[in-house]
Amino acid sequence: MCGIIGYTGARATLPLLLEGLARLEYRGYDSAGVALLPGRGGDGILATRQVMMAPATIVVRKAAGRLDRLQQLLRKHPPEQDLNGFTGSGVIFTTGIGHTRWATHGPPTDSNAHPHLDCRRRVAVVHNGIIENTLSLREELLSRGHRFTSETDTEVIAHLLEEALATGQGMYCAWLQVVARLKGAFALAALTADAPGSIWLARFSSPLVVGRGADGWLVASDIPALLPYTREVYVLQDREAAELLPDQARFFSFNGESLTKVPQTVAWELEQAEKGGFPDFMLKEIHEEPAVVRRLLTRYYPATGDGPDLGLPWGDGWWAQRRKLWIVASGTAAHAGLMAKYWLERVAGLPVEFDVASEFRTREPLLSQRDLALVISQSGETADTLAGLRLCRARGVPTLGIVNVPTSSIARESAAVLLTEAGPEIAVASTKAYVAQLVVLALLALRVAQARARHAAGVAAEAGGTPVVLPEDSGTWRQQLERGLTVLPTAIEELLGRQVVIDPRIVEKLASSEHVFYIGRGLDYAAAVEAALKLKEITYIHAEAYAAGELKHGPLALIGPGTPVVGILTQDELISRTLANLHEVKARHGWVVGVGPQHAVASDEAAFLDAYIQIPPLPGPARPVLAAPALQLLAYMVARARGTDVDRPRNLAKSVTVE
Ligand code: M6R
Numbered sequence: 232m233c234g235i236i237g238y239t240g241a242r243a244t245l246p247l248l249l250e251g252l253a254r255l256e257y258r259g260y261d262s263a264g265v266a267l268l269p270g271r272g273g274d275g276i277l278a279t280r281q282v283m284m285a286p287a288t289i290v291v292r293k294a295a296g297r298l299d300r301l302q303q304l305l306r307k308h309p310p311e312q313d314l315n316g317f318t319g320s321g322v323i324f325t326t327g328i329g330h331t332r333w334a335t336h337g338p339p340t341d342s343n344a345h346p347h348l349d350c351r352r353r354v355a356v357v358h359n360g361i362i363e364n365t366l367s368l369r370e371e372l373l374s375r376g377h378r379f380t381s382e383t384d385t386e387v388i389a390h391l392l393e394e395a396l397a398t399g400q401g402m403y404c405a406w407l408q409v410v411a412r413l414k415g416a417f418a419l420a421a422l423t424a425d426a427p428g429s430i431w432l433a434r435f436s437s438p439l440v441v442g443r444g445a446d447g448w449l450v451a452s453d454i455p456a457l458l459p460y461t462r463e464v465y466v467l468q469d470r471e472a473a474e475l476l477p478d479q480a481r482f483f484s485f486n487g488e489s490l491t492k493v494p495q496t497v498a499w500e501l502e503q504a505e506k507g508g509f510p511d512f513m514l515k516e517i518h519e520e521p522a523v524v525r526r527l528l529t530r531y532y533p534a535t536g537d538g539p540d541l542g543l544p545w546g547d548g549w550w551a552q553r554r555k556l557w558i559v560a561s562g563t564a565a566h567a568g569l570m571a572k573y574w575l576e577r578v579a580g581l582p583v584e585f586d587v588a589s590e591f592r593t594r595e596p597l598l599s600q601r602d603l604a605l606v607i608s609q610s611g612e613t614a615d616t617l618a619g620l621r622l623c624r625a626r627g628v629p630t631l632g633i634v635n636v637p638t639s640s641i642a643r644e645s646a647a648v649l650l651t652e653a654g655p656e657i658a659v660a661s662t663k664a665y666v667a668q669l670v671v672l673a674l675l676a677l678r679v680a681q682a683r684a685r686h687a688a689g690v691a692a693e694a695g696g697t698p699v700v701l702p703e704d705s706g707t708w709r710q711q712l713e714r715g716l717t718v719l720p721t722a723i724e725e726l727l728g729r730q731v732v733i734d735p736r737i738v739e740k741l742a743s744s745e746h747v748f749y750i751g752r753g754l755d756y757a758a759a760v761e762a763a764l765k766l767k768e769i770t771y772i773h774a775e776a777y778a779a780g781e782l783k784h785g786p787l788a789l790i791g792p793g794t795p796v797v798g799i800l801t802q803d804e805l806i807s808r809t810l811a812n813l814h815e816v817k818a819r820h821g822w823v824v825g826v827g828p829q830h831a832v833a834s835d836e837a838a839f840l841d842a843y844i845q846i847p848p849l850p851g852p853a854r855p856v857l858a859a860p861a862l863q864l865l866a867y868m869v870a871r872a873r874g875t876d877v878d879r880p881r882n883l884a885k886s887v888t889v890e
Contacts, residue, residue, distance in 0.1 A: 233359040233884070234258045235439065236456055237328040237420045237430045240447010240477045244327035245310065251449075252298055252329050254456040254504065257512070257657045259884025260331030261339030263301045264293025266346040266355035267310050268427045270325030270477075287424040288313060289355050290324070293344035298331075325447075325477070326428055328420045330357035333884055336365065337382025347386040349393030350378055353424045356392070358385040359452055360416035360437040360888060368412065388419065396425065406431050406472060410485055416614065416888065418467075420450055430475040433485070434467040437888045438612050440638065441465040441473060441480060443494075448475040453886070454497055454638065455504040455655045463494040466638045495638055503654040511877045513658035513769070517863050518727055520666045521720040523653045527670045528716065530652060538681045538713070539674040543631070543647050550581075550679050551686035551699045553603055557596065557628070558585045559619035560607035561887070563661040564633075564668060566761035568607050570855060571672035573754050578708045578852075579680035580701040588615035589890075592622055600627045607672075608632070609656055609664040610886040611639020618890070620644055633671050635664050649675065658878045659885050660769050662863045665761065669856045670719070673712055680709050708852050715853020722857050725847045733865050737824055737842045741865070742872035744795050747772055748786065750779040751799035752809055758799050758855040762862035768880050769870040779812040792820040799862075800827030801846070801854035810836055826858055 234255030238244045248265050267290045290310040294300040310324055330345035337343040346355040362368070365384035368391065373379070377390045391412060395405035402423055410419070416436035422429065432439060432450055442449045442461035450473075451457050454464060467473060470485040482490040509515035532539050556575060558568035565587045572583040586596070588606075592615055598604075604623035608616045611634040620641055623630050632645030635653050642648050651667035680701070687699040702708075726732060741747055747766060749759035756778045763776035777786050779798065790796065798813040800806045806827070813823045817839050825832055826844040837843075844865065846857045870877045 233260060233333045233452070234331040234456070235328070235357050235359055235418055235420050235450065235452045236330075237450040237475070238444070238447055239326040239428055239430050239475050240444060241325060242446055243323045244325055245305070248327050248329035249298070249302065250459070251451060251456040252331055254458075255331055255451065255453055256298065256879060257659055257885045258331065258333075258453065259659060259879065260333050262293065262295040262334075262341070262344035263298050263329070263331045264291065264344040264346055265301070265327055265329040266291045266357075266422060267324035267327040268422055268424065269314060270323065270428060287427045289348065289352055289422070289424050290314070291346055291348065291355060293341055293346070295339045295341050295344060326422060326430065328355065328357050328422055328430060335361050336384040343381045343383050345383070345385060347381055347383060347389045349389040351393060354389050354392045354396070354421060355423075356385060356389045356419060356421040358388060359418040360435075362387060362413055362417060363415035364413070384415075388413070388421070392421065392423070396423070402426050402429065402431060403474065406433065407485060407487055410435075410472060418452055428477055431472070432467060432475065433472040435469050436614070436617075438640065438886075439467040441467065441475065443480070447477050448480050450475060454499065454636070455657065458497075458499060458501045458504050462497050464497055464638065465492045465494050468643070497638070499655050504657060511658065513660055513662060513867055513877045516656055516658055516663040517860055517867065519654070519663050520860055521724045521727070523663050523667050524670050524720045524723065526652045527667060527674070528720070531649075531671070531674050532716070539678045541649060541674065541678050543649075543678070545647075547682040547686040547689075550682035552601060553581055554599055554601040556581050556583045557591070557598070557602055557604045557623070558583060558607065559588050559591045559604055559616060559623070561588045561613050561616050563665045563761060563764060564607040564609060564613075564616070566757060566764065567665055567668035567672060568605065569760060570669055570754060570757035571605075571676060573757060574673055574676035574712065574852065575679065577702055578676045578705050578712060579683055580699065580705060581679060581683070586619075588613065588619040592618040598623060598626045598628050600629075602628050604628050604630045606630060606632050606641055606645060607668055608639070608641050609635045609651070609653075609661055609668075611636045611641035612886050612888050614888050614890050617641055617644070633668060635667065657885075659880055659883050660765055660866070660877070662860075666856060666859050669859065670716060673716055673853070673856070677709060677713055680705060711850035712852040715850040715856075718849065719853060719856060722847045722849050723860055726857065726860055727864075732861060733844060733868055734842050737844070737865065738868045738872050740795055740822055740842075741766070741772065741869045742770070744793075745773060746789065746794060747774045748789070748794070748796045749774065749776040749799065750782060750796060750809065750812060751776075752779050752805040753802055754852065754855040755799035755801055755805065755809065755858075758801070758858050758862065759797075761859070762797065762799070762866070765863055765866040766869065768883060769866055769877055770873050770875060771881070772869070779809045782812050782815065787815065787819065790816050790819045790821045794821045795824065796821050797824045797826060799855070799858060800825050800831040801851065801858055803851055806831050807836065814839060826861060828854065
């Protein structure tokens with residue numbers, strides 16, 4: 232959440248900052264701002280460090296609300312106005328930082344928007360994260376006469392810098408002195424009028440990436456903002472800092488040791504971060520799902536007939552010795568994990584404990600070094616999930632990260648990593664990354680099942696080893712899941728290629744409802760939980776998922792005439808039971824919709840349904856993955872019918888880097 236962008240070089244920085252902020256919009260924000268320093272562009276990147284033709288004045292513009300409010304302000308009060316007539320002499324702003332804020336300390340107002348300045352207006356700072364010792368620092372600074380103009384935690388940093396610089400030391404020493412005083416999570420970018428042309432960076436727990444453009448250096452909190460300028464990125468790690476100059480970057484640790492950093496090449500293309508003719512990112516990303524699944528199968532499922540090849544460092548015996556698998560994730564990634572619990576237990580006979588990361592990190596889980604922690608995250612930066620990973624590592628539990636962003640903290644800190652290869656996901660509502668997570672998790676279940684089955688056969692032959700007991704039908708499940716995955720891309724294509732995927736009556740009904748319920752059993756329950764999240768986050772309709780069998784234990788009281796209930800019916804052995812629960816809803820005059828293959832509603836038993844969303848044929852254990860695009864489209868169409876901002880739902884952020 233929140234976005235940082237910065238540039239120093241030979242070109243005018245403002246258009247670049249605004250484009251960068253627009254590319255970071257999906258991170259979620261409620262206000263935005265920029266701080267600029269003048270240089271003399273157009274005649275080489277050294278110009279900004281030559282004799283200044285304008286006074287080194289930090290010009291700041293900030294506004295609560297969306298970026299267009301900031302743009303309006305910049306049109307009304309162009310930054311040049313603050314340079315007292317120097318504009319005619321070729322002066323342009325060549326160093327700048329920008330920020331989109333998501334309120335933590337203080338409401339979203341113009342004054343709380345970043346950048347924040349010190350008392351003398353010689354230092355400007357933008358910050359993602361939370362400074363936890365802000366109260367004591369603020370009191371200290373107030374007692375020494377500093378005047379605060381915002382309620383934010385960030386402003387203390389500007390005043391601390393002011394004090395450190397007032398002692399006569401240079402910005403390098405001042406910067407290290409200040410970051411050493413901060414507790415909490417922070418990605419920081421700062422500039423000072425005393426050393427124009429430099430941008431100062433520091434990172435602890437919030438992401439920050441640096442890139443070298445053709446004519447200067449850039450920094451951003453996320454890779455998509457850098458894609459128009461470079462594919463080579465330097466990822467700052469915890470307790471690392473940097474100074475960006477127009478013609479070079481220097482990296483150093485919080486201890487002041489100089490660091491040599493090697494750039495990583497990002498495989499993402501700029502087009503992947505563009506809408507490509509679709510009205511919004513969410514619809515585009517749903518339509519990318521077949522390609523994403525194909526890419527994953529090519530990477531992890533070679534046609535050798537030996538099953539998945541995930542390149543993990545663990546052999547059959549290791550898998551056989553696992554006592555338990557923990558799944559730790561948040562939001563949609565957690566829902567992918569819930570689905571995987573059913574696969575892993577049924578196919579691989581491995582007990583799985585599932586937890587949302589925010590609970591896991593605070594509940595003293597009974598971990599053992601014979602367990603494996605599976606940590607799932609699209610961004611790889613979610614604070615709760617990262618904390619869960621670190622907790623496991625601290626207890627000596629092996630960790631496996633399933634991550635979409637290869638340069639992320641979770642990718643870096645997990646003992647082993649499986650990449651979900653979905654490309655940049657821009658819409659706040661996760662769609663293609665969820666499908667990719669499901670596919671990787673299904674492949675993992677197959678790999679673990681294969682390892683444990685092979686080990687069981689070997690141990691039986693030798694006698695006396697640790698016996699692995701696989702469920703009786705694990706072989707059938709394994710075959711069906713494997714077959715289902717291989718035809719999944721075509722099945723999703725068939726679904727998305729239909730003229731009418733979702734009956735407009737369902738869209739109309741849901742769009743005019745205040746409450747919607749999703750029910751299912753087993754894998755379908757996991758699919759229902761995700762479907763409800765998707766609907767609530769982009770339509771603002773109250774949507775809830777229940778295990779179908781739980782309805783009678785309370786939720787039935789919520790069903791009144793016309794209340795929509797969507798039943799997911801992809802699992803053959805559970806269809807009759809879930810239909811029976813839908814029948815109970817119908818008896819209370821609810822409006823019932825089914826989702827599943829054609830044969831699920833072939834009998835009279837299902838004739839009472841008010842509407843049906845049909846998915847193409849696919850072997851049973853893989854069917855809930857195919858239900859995902861259908862249920863995502865349903866949420867999408869209801870959101871469009873209600874006129875909400877599909878890509879940027881209110882109050883939400885793409886990457887939640889605070890606890
Ligand atoms: O980046 P992560 O996968 O760790 O994010 C976890 C959740 O914040 C995320 O899935 C969230 O629930 C999405 N908005 C759901 O669409």
